[in-house]
Amino acid sequence: MDLILYSKPGCHLCEGLEEKLRSLTDPPLTLEVRDIRTNDAWLLAYELEIPVLCRVTASGQEQPLPRLSPRSGADQIAQMLQKYNKAP
Template identity: 60%
Template sequence: MRLILYSKPGCHLCEGLQDKLEQVEGIDFELEVRDITTRDDWFAAFQYEIPVLCRVRGDNQEVEEQLPRPSPRWSVLQLEQMLQKYLVNNDSE
């Protein structure tokens, strides 16, 4: 499973979520961090929404599905439980 985190430099919410994602141990996923300031389309789509977390789905073509925004107050365990719900339980779709 692959996750994409849309973020930008200096965003404390983005950095906090990235740190917590890197601490998740119970779920196997690859994390790609995308800086929205590097592409106009990403910036236009997410400038007021970051951090945005998406999972990549699809066999031949990559389809991004935006996940619900985790609370910045969540612990790593709470984040892992949310990912369990959206990644592991829906993996067969």
């Protein structure tokens, strides 16, 4: 599963989510972290929303995933990802 995390340095919520995602092995995933400050479009879209997690679909499109509670554990995140890993 390919994921994109829109983030920025110093964001504790972003760092926490990234740490949890990197600890997961099931489903296997590839995580690309994008600093929203490096792209004006990302900054406009996500400045007040980060962290934003998207999956890359089989057709290469980004699909935003539901916003996760900062209290979500790695096991809860893995369950959510399993659900979306089966989606087209």
